[in-house]
Amino acid sequence: MRKNLWFLLSLLIVASMLIIGCAPQATATPAAAPAQGGATQAPAPTATQPPAPIAAGPKVLKVRIRGDITNLDTANVTGDVEDSIDRAVMEGLFRYDATGKLVPQLVDTYSVSPDGLTISFTLKKGVMWQGGYGELTMDDVKFSYERFLATNPKPAYADDFAALDHVEIVDQYTGKLVLKQPQATLWTTVLPMTSGLIVSKKFYDEAGPDKIKTDVIGTGPYVFASWTPKQEVVLKRNPDYWGPQPYYDEIDLIPVDDDKAAEVALKAGELDFSGFSSLTTEDDFQSDSDFTVDVVPADQYKWIGMNVNSPKLQDINVRQAIRYGIDVPSILAAAYNNKVQRANALIQPQGAVGFWQDAPVYNRDVAKAKDYLAKAGVTSLNLSLTYENTDEYNTWAQIIQQNLKDVGINVTLNPLDSSSFWALGEGGKDKTLELFELYYSSVVPDPAWSTQWFTCDQVDLWNWMRWCSKDFDTLHQQGLATTDPAQRAPIYVQMQQLWDAEADSVFVADQPQVYISKAGVKAVIYPGGMSPMLRDFSGQ
């Protein structure tokens, strides 16, 4: 029997090899890319060549995405990763061009009625859907936008078309958007951005609600060629594109959740382009001629919030004490190597509509903080600080804890993993919070996107300070209905002043996005700074 030992041993090894070999090769091959079917199974070895210098092979761009795709459907899109993909594959009536200017895309001519409530337009003729889904017509436009009005289920981005009454079809190429009331965001964040992209009615009807989450077709310069879960999304040049051909033949999007891993990969030449929300080693890249660093201002605001309904924080003096007790510059040094701007109010970045230039800067003053505590008649105070358990927010938390200890406030840290943390925004689970660290960002550049989370009806949802002010709400509505930026700006400054007086927040950082590209790659970023405009990337 023992003679069989070696046989068995090798059998074991062969068997395990077989298991590996036979494991299904998971590669989603969408309908839209019949020609490139199975590309990930047997890719040409040339795919490994660096993009620009070699003339012979196809030009491939390797881009890091922050996570795998989850939902590409434009009405329910998950985040900036999906945004970038959608906008490379699909097109809207309008777009932002590479310089950030609003320009027509699928419309040939258009006009807006004097009351602003009717937008008439004609579509470009002969624009074809990818994958043999025929020509783009008004049916597709009507379908794409009226989907947002559905009620069961109501799509996530329904609010983007809150003002839309209906889409009127005049003929195959001519139509009208008829609005119920003016909506400032329509021209800034809806029509030229993801919600404004046109989808193919035929494809959506065929694919059904599950398939459209991870498979898309469009009229754009890139075809969604394949998706291998957790490994890569491949976009290939659309040879039949109606407009000028893009520079890259293929864009591989590789999910790398971790910023550090992405840094290593860039340095190792495994990526050509990556965005970072905070990059402590920016200097390394800046001094390296192999890379180009772009620091793009973004609307990404981070702050320490206080629940004004909490019994311990009801007294504004206690909140003042906390505001004077925290040393924001220390946080900026330890968490960001001083690479980010300090934020002093909600609307960011500097220069955006509604940016409050003269927002007060609260510097740490322990004596003053203690005075405020005394004024509140508080001798000992224990507070919990809730935050998302990442290195960045952990660093904040430990500094806040030490800072407030000096004031005489005892802080217990309560780190939560992402899902538990963000689940606080549902059904009023944030009620029991005391102090918390929070960050929101707007993918699109409009001040209303920032203020919308802090109105009264957001209490129990995303208004975790639970500060409810009728004046603030009125101003928010006013800001939405006003379309002239010059008139909008003072409205938003006034909202921020109301907020500041409440002393329920310590603004910490206005974080720009850092984009690093390998030398030879010319990156283009959408206005708002949050997502790369992949279709316009080129070699230098």
Place this chain on the structure above:
Amino acid sequence: MLVYIVKRILMTLLVLLMVVVFLTLLVHIVPGDPVTMILGPRATPSLIAQMRSAMDLDKPIYVQIGHFLWNILHGSLGMDAVTGVPIATLIGSALPHTMILAVSSLLLAVLIGVPIGMYSATHTDSLPDRILTIGSISLTTIPSYVAGLFLLLIFAVELHALPAMGLGNAGDTLDYIKHLILPSIALAITWIGYLGRLVRTSLLEVFNETYVRASRAAGISERLIRYRYALKNALIPTVAILGVGLGSLMGGAVFIEIIFTRPGMGLLIYNAIQTRNYPLVRAGVFVVAVLFVLANLLADLVYTYLDPRIQLNKRMA
């Protein structure tokens, strides 16, 4: 023997059933909600309700368990509510990378650990033996994540010698292997030390057994005895341990896959737990448990087959 095997397999099935019940129960009471995380801040109540229902979260526990078992009997692991892709596809794209990692670590451990043990056992109490023994013990005590971080620090961060993340370019085998080196060494280190010690101990045991002494007395050459008889016998426990090893390496792979961002089962399940994607957690852990249990079963059977001295009924304990 047959009765034993049947009994063992029935037991395995029972355990797997318990695993499903346990996971469903566990998943039912975990705080944190997948839905807000998946749908984002703009989620509407009707979307949330739809997603809950798609994930079976609105149904009683026994229905969830029934659903899952029904699916399994039909060879399916269900759909992933987040991406709308069959869960089997997600697992199918992750599992091979974990298996490759585990098997290559095991191979490394065998290729390095067994010779170390053989050398030590045949040169007992020599200086190299002592050094190897201490070395082996030290290796067994280095946690895989410490080994992984050290390797990352030295070879990727400081020396830029080897890639630190991911799998490499799809389809490029050489690149894939390059990306496998650091993770598999990190995972193998404990096992190199462990096998080294195990082989040394069992070889020494065999050397003392009667038949070896008898063959020695019969004038069979020492070399032949060592490599022909003794080694074979000494490898029995090694083979047995390899089955267990494959299973435990899959557990250790969690750390390694996180450190080296390898999209394998460990990372898949870790991320699914973090995003509270319950059905994916359950299916993923279930698949790992199946492999784990099967590896143990296989190891057990191989061991029994190789070493009839074992009393079968006692192995149940």
Place this chain on the structure above:
Amino acid sequence: MQYFEKPSSPLQRLLDRIPLVGDIVRQPLGAIGFAIVSLFVVCVVFAPLIAPYDYARQDIPNRMEGPSVKYWLGTDNLGRDLFSRLVYGSRIAFETALPSVGIALIVGMLLGLIAGYVGGWLDNLIVVVMDTLQAFPSIMLSLAILALLGPSLVNVIIVIGLTWMPNYARVVRAQTLSIREKTYVEAERSLGATDRSILLSHILPNVIAPPLILAAMDLPWVITFEAGLSFLGLGVRPPTPSWGSILSEGFDHIFETPWPILWSGLTLALTTLGFTLFGEALRDVLDPRLSGTRGL
């Protein structure tokens, strides 16, 4: 009346050999292990005296510095003294390892005794539950349970106790089974001894040594396991300096400073080595038959 000579129990042997230290130290590897373990214990007991700074004291201008006269092993990303944090970290390792092994030992022994002595369906039930708990890689089981309970020191202790417990239950069950059948136990029973007295006076003393040795051998694994959970952010809460969380914070800043990873990794590996050598020496002294039975 005593008709049968009772074998001296391993517990008795253990008590007979209280001056164990001498036996352990006589083995060279045992001596190294003993030295490391002693150092560890000294750190646990005298942490505030040894550490030059408070483990939470921040010095942000001097963050992420290498070893210096002021900070012997350098500082972390908040400018905290790494040496002080490592010294205090020994307390966390100790505070988790001991109770969690304790829980595993006590609960496992109890279940093992019940399963082995009572037998029948209860035995089968316990065996199946233990098999189920062991059907997952322990790290995955812990991940799942910690996601349920939330990260904290107590939860980590419970989780480790739970994941390690089946080993003890198995060992004790097997031992109980074999002793239950021994002639002298049968004899006592026929003489009218109660289950309670048989369990307490015969079975317990005879089964206690192997799980105790197992516990000693498990300590280092539990320490690394706790550090691993803390590395994944599931262990103690900041700013408590678990070795695993120091490692994890180091990983977050791996490009900026190697020191936190280096020192905490070395500390962990060295401690594990010390406990392993010590545990093996202890095992060899107490119960040479168990040699080589366990190492993972």
